[in-house]
Amino acid sequence: MTRSAIPDQAQSSSVPPEVSGGFVDRFGGRAYRIENCDQLPPFFMNVVSASDLWLFLASNGGLTAGRIDAEHALFPYKTVDRIYDSAGHTGPFSAFWVGTSNSRVLWEPFAPHTSRVHAVRRNLYKSVEGDRVWFEEIHPSLGLVFRYGWSSSERYGFIRRCELQNLLDRPTPVRLLDGIRNLLPAGIGTRLINTSSCLTDAYKTAEAVSGTTLAIYALAASIVDRAIPMEALRSSAVWSAGLEGATLLLSETQVGAFYAGRPIEPELRRRGIRSAYALTQDRTLAPGETLSWMMAVDTELDQSAVTALRQELEQGLLPARALEDADATTQRLRALVASADGYQAGDDETATAHHFANVLFNIMRGGIFAEGYSIPGPAFAEFVRVRSRRVADAHAAFLSALPASIPRSELLAAVGDLSDPDFLRLAHEFLPLTFSRRHGDPSRPWNRFSIRIRDEHGGRRLHYEGNWRDIFQNWESLCLAFPEYIESIVAKFVNASTVDGYNPYRLSHEGIDWEVPDHEDPWSSIGYWGDHQVVYLLKLVEWSLRHHPGRLGAWMGAELFSYADVPYRISDYTAMRRDPHATIAFDDARHRAIAARVRAEGTDARLLHGADGRVRRVTLAEKLLLLVLTRLSNFVPGGGIWMNTQRPEWNDANNALVGYGLSMVTLCYLRRLVALLETALVPALEGHPARVSARVVSLAREVRRTLEHHRPLLARPQIGDADRRAVLDGLAEAGSAYRAAAYAEGPGTPIDFPADEFAALLSIAREHLDHTIRANRRDDGLYQAYNLLEFHESPASLRVHALYPMLEGQVAALSCGLLNPDEVLALLGAMHASGLYRADQDSYLLYPDRDLPGFLARNVVPPDAVESNALLSRLVAAGDTRVVVRAPDGRIHFHADLANAACLSDRLARLAQDPTWAALVDSNRKQVLAVYEAVFHHRAFTGRSGSMFGYEGLGCIYWHMVSKLLLAVQENLLAAGPGHPRERELAEAYYQVRAGLGFNKTPSGYGAFPTDPYSHTPGHAGAQQPGMTGQVKEEILTRVGELGVDVRAGRLGFRPRFLLDREFTTKPTRFVIPAAEGVERVIELPTGALAFTYCGVPVVYRLSRGPAFALVRLAGEPARRFHGAELDADTSALVFGRSTRVETIEVELGETFHPLT
Incomplete structure (x- = not known):
């Protein structure tokens, strides 16, 4: 019998079914459904979990999954293209012989060929939480629906639930085959999978456990090429429920027999071949009946764990427990997101679901303060010992007396009373984060993730790790939910910067780390990024000043901060001109000496030490000053900041700019930082001198002298090549001399640096930076992002060559603080009329597309x-x-x-x-x-950006940069102030950019679930690289701005000016806020309301007439009413501190608020 006894006329019409999407209540919760999903090209998803389980899933069914990291995979971990290809041989598979009135039909749901011979419809569902995905195939002529879904249980692994539904009013006989294939035993890592997968098959064993549905998959021995015995004592396991009495298969050997309609024999043991777990059974479905069954798959199980599974199965407890634990795992995920202010309620469900996803992926990368402002005493003590054994020994009694949990404010106060600056530095750096991981996945194979959220005893593990240029951006938006940590993150940032003014590559709970040259790895390199360091610190300082106006000012004179002792040595100016591509030498001897110190002293050994053997401490004023001076010593008038530290900036694909590149992006952000220091932090010195290391002071004075000497050049619209060279010579020689001395003898002893000198330096620097920004406005109204420099000798000159426009240059110009509203609108108009605009996506490319020669x-x-x-x-x-x-x-x-x-x-x-x-x-x-x-x-040549057509390549939209554009426009809208003549135009410009983001698109327009963030969209395909993108951070910030949450001078206000009318409820609804341990808080919302949380406090907006006011309801205290919806400083501090005294904030928006339509 052929596979399709009835041809079924697969598509009676040449018009393919239309793809559509929307929210539905299905599978025990709220989900987004893509109807006719198979009409989209396959796309990739990150199916998340609150546990260490990870699942990357393609919309065609291909997948990889496992625990902790790629080395503990249940299905082979491969790159995304191979996962798409794996749909036919890895993961779920199903087939049904269906009896009809006159024959039998073989139906293989989700198989690629099925839609060519059967008129089926396929739908895809993803829960709003992002942790459950269901595939559904409807076969109208057979009157059947088959669906299966994936979810996770922290205790039991991945749960696959299946349903076969009879839509007919008559019984339907079915012979079913369902299972999963290419299942890996424990102990097969990525190297073996990608280089020796055939060898791994030879070691595989599979065995059914008699009397149960349990099957065990293990290696006969560990795979090694050495003559030593190596036992393999962990396994993978699968069990099922709902098809009791079914025949169990442990391989695909008999699948062909099933297709041919021949009998199937049970398999009790298999060896030396690929593993599977499949069930076959004959059933008759009653009219309207839905047959349900489930499978659970897990890995890294030892004999004890497998025995426990067997006993639970024998006792009949397991299916219910697994489903309960899966629900509990989802509830924990909800609680994590809720704690970071991920829940909102209004009439625009797409917007609120998208915000949930943004917050979710932000905490997945940056982590979450799971205990809020409570510090676990034992974990803090262990952190101090890892970082500095000297400090731990000196305060052993204090650390041993710490309680299991202590309020953070109490801990900082108690440590401060001990008068040990190193102990206080460590206390500020302690960030009790969990749930963090690096942003690796099969679409980002160059990154490696590791999800380590439990310790060896099963308790919560505090851990985070990431490239510093990634993790600080996630912490910025996280701090809006936990603002009391802002200054600690600033401290973490500056304590990791070097004596030559840069930051090392990696950051973790244990400290800092840097790249080491690997001559065998063509991808290996060392160096420093520039723009990230400026803009991330800038934003953190801004948020601190808004929430806690005096804290950083008090630190300006506090010798509390350290330098990272990275064993890189930046070459001098002469050598740099000679070869700007090779400017950093690796000091291998120093690296080895530091490694030896770490083993003896702790990870603080990676910090710069003084002659006394102690960590060298400096003031915040010095740290901020040196960061600015480092950039100014590479300032090329009219061109930008010289990129001479072997690393690109935000866009890694422009890596070839390193050497001869000049960054206007860094210069624009530097301008904003300089202005902030000039207006906010230097005045905090109140005229008193700052304590700054002598060599840093000398550098500051030389840089100022050079800039002052060349002030007359600023009267010209453009600076000549000879003058430009003279300015750079003066600045770069000063920087070169400082580095040589600092490398040899350190930054010098602290001396007084007068506040007026500090202010004068910043003032003249800002003048020069402003002039260069103005000079880089192009004839088409856009701004240069990068330029190229060209040195000439005899006579000495420096020529600047313009490159093509880039989106990041426009974002930087909009963000620098120099443009007025008219100039902002002019720039946005020029962008829309330029080659940066991509009409089919109503959004912006990284750079204009172009055809390459054949x-x-x-x-x-x-x-x-x-x-x-x-x-x-x-x-x-x-x-x-x-x-x-x-x-x-x-x-x-x-x-x-x-x-x-x-x-x-x-x-x-x-x-x-x-x-x-x-x-x-x-x-x-x-x-x-x-x-x-x-x-x-x-x-x-700018790098791979100009020679590839995906990622950051030609024709590509990079959604992180578009979201940065959105934030930049919003910042200008907010800065213009209410009632500005251009306010309405700026708001319209803001929503024009916002309209192009994925959550405003249809599934067919986006190419994936619109609520999910993705990294980029190439010109030839839909959204690519799910989830872990910096876009989420920017959109959290813009969402807060849309809601009008306004923090100024330590006071919290609610001033929405450009919320959309469609955000507010059109009928009464409920705002449900999950919390830990399954507790939910429910707030009834009337018509005309919008609700969200801020610092964990529910905030309810209501459209109303009359004056605007905020009503703060307190536990056991009279409510506090604030006219104008701005809280006083004391009440604001309660909110920032996430005090349980604050129950809700109700805001009447008043008659002056008019939502946009």
Whole structure:
């Protein structure tokens, strides 16, 4: 019998069914459904969990899943393209022989060929929480629906639930086969999977446990190539419920027999082949009946754990317990998101669900303060010991006496009373975060994630890790829910910056880390990023000043902060000009010495120490000043900040800008930081001098002298090449001299740096930065993001070459604080009219798209270039193909092995060893290299951004940068103030940018679930790289801004100015706020309301007439009423401190509030 006895006329119409989407109540909760999902190209999803379980799932059913990290996978961990391809051989599979009135039909739901022979409809559901996904296939002619869904149970692993529903009014006989395949036993890591998967099959065993539905999958031994015994004592396991009496298969060996309609024999043991778990059974479905069953799969189970599973199965307890634990796991996820202010309620469900997803992925990367402002005493004591054994020993009695939990404010006060600055520094740096992981997944194979949220005893583990340039952005938005941690995060940031003004690569609960050269790894490199360091610290300082106006000011003179002792040595200015691509040397001896110190002293050994062997401590004023000076010492007037530390900026794909690149992006953010220091933090010194290391003071004075000396240049609209060189020479030589001294002897002893000198430096710096920003406005109304520099000698000059426009340059210009509302609107209009705008997505590209020349059009040497070059013409005439080759059509090409100028230089050097060519090579070398540059334009090469068509490549929208654009527009809208003549236009511009974001699109327009964040959308496909994107941080901030949550000078206000009318409820509803231990708080909302939480406090907006006011309800106390909806400082402090005294805040928006339509 053929697989389809009844042809079924798969598509009676040539018009494919329409893809649509919306919210539904299904599968025990709220979910977003994509109808006819198979009409979309396959897309990728991150199915989340509150546990250490991870699941990456393709919309065609392909998947990988496991616990903790990729080395503990249940299904092979491969790159996303291979997961798409794996749908036919890895993960779930189902088949049904269905009896009809006159025959039997084989139906294989979700198989690629099924939709070609059957008229089926396929839908995909994802829970609002993002932790459950259901696949559904409807077969109208058979009157059947099959669906299966994935969820997670922290205790029992992944739960796969299945339903087969009879839609007919008559019984339907079915012979079913359902299971999962290519299941991995424990102990097979990614290296084996990707290089020796056939070898792993040879070690595999599978066995059914008699009397139960349990099957165990294990290696016969650990896979090693050494003559030593290595037992494999952990396993994977699967069990099922709902199909009692079914025949169990442990492999796919008999699947073909099922398709052929032949009998199936049970499998009790299998070895040496790929593993599966499948059940087959004959059933008859009554009219309207739904047959349900489930499977659970887990890994890393030892004999004790498997025995416990078997006993629970034998006692009949397991199915109910597993489902209860899955629900509890979801509830824990809800509580985590709720604690970070992820819950909102209004009439725009897409907006509130999208906010939930943003907060979820933000805490997945940055972590969550699971206990709020409570500090676990034993964990803090362990942290101090890991960081500094000296401090731990000195305060052993204090640490041992700490209670299980202590309020953070009490701990900081008690440590402060001990008068040990190092202990206080560590207390401020202690961030009790959990749930954090790096943002690796199969679509980001260069990153490795690790989800370690439990310790060896099953208790909550405090841990975070990440690249510092990633994790601080997640902490910024997290701090809006936990503002009392802002200053600690500022301390964490500056304590990790180096004596030459940069930050190391990685950050974790245990301290800092840096990259080490690996000459065997072509992806390995060392260096420092620039723009991230400026903008992230800038934003954190701004939030601190808003919430706690005096705290950072008090730290300006406090010698409480450290320097990271990264063993990198930045070259001097002369060497930097000679080769700006190779500017950092790795001090291997120092690295080894630091590693030895860490083993003896703790991870504080990675900090700079003084001659007394103690951590060298400096003031916050010095840390902020040095960051500014480091950038100013690389300032090129009219061009930007010289990118000479071997690392790109936000866009890694522009990595070739390093060396000759000039960043206007960093310069714009530096301008905003300088203005902030000038207006807020230097005045906090109240005229008193700051204590600053002597060599830093010398650098500051030299930089100021240079900038003051060249102030007259600012009267000109453009600065000449010779003057530009003179400015850079003065600044860079000062920076070079400072580094040489600081590397050799440290930053020097602290001396007084007068406040007026500090202010004067910032003032003249801002003038120069403003001038350069103005000079970089292009004729088309856009702003330069990056430029290229070109040094010339005799006479000395420095030329700046403009590059093509980039979105990040416009965002930086909008963010710098220099543009007025008219200029902001002009820039946004220019952007919309430029090649940055992509009409089909109503959003913005990273850079204008362009067509690259075809293969045969590349590498063509102009005939006149050959004829005018004696070496090239002689080589062609001689038929010598070592440098150039004549093709059959007569065109001349450089040899195919000459991939860049370095390769050409090497080839010319070898050619010069031939006496026949030595003289010609010597006299024509420069000209040949110039011809090569004219053919390939490598000097303008920006990196892989210009030669790929995904990720940050051509034609791509990178949603993080679009969300940064959204925030920049909102900042300008808020800065304009209420009643500004351009307020309405700025609000419309804001929503024009917002309209292009994914959550405002249909599934077909976005290519995925619209509520989920994704990293990028290429020109040829839908959204790519789910979840872990910096976009989530920006959108949390913009959401807070939309809601009008306004913190100024330590006072909390609610001033929404541009909320949409569709946000407010059109009928009474409920605002449900989950909490730990399954507790929920329910607030009834009337018509015309919008609700959210801020610092854990429910806030309810109501449309109303009359004056605006806020009513703060307190537990056991009279409510406090605030006219104008601005709280006083004391009540605001209660909210910021997440005090349980504050129950709710009710805000009557008043007659002056008019929502936008």
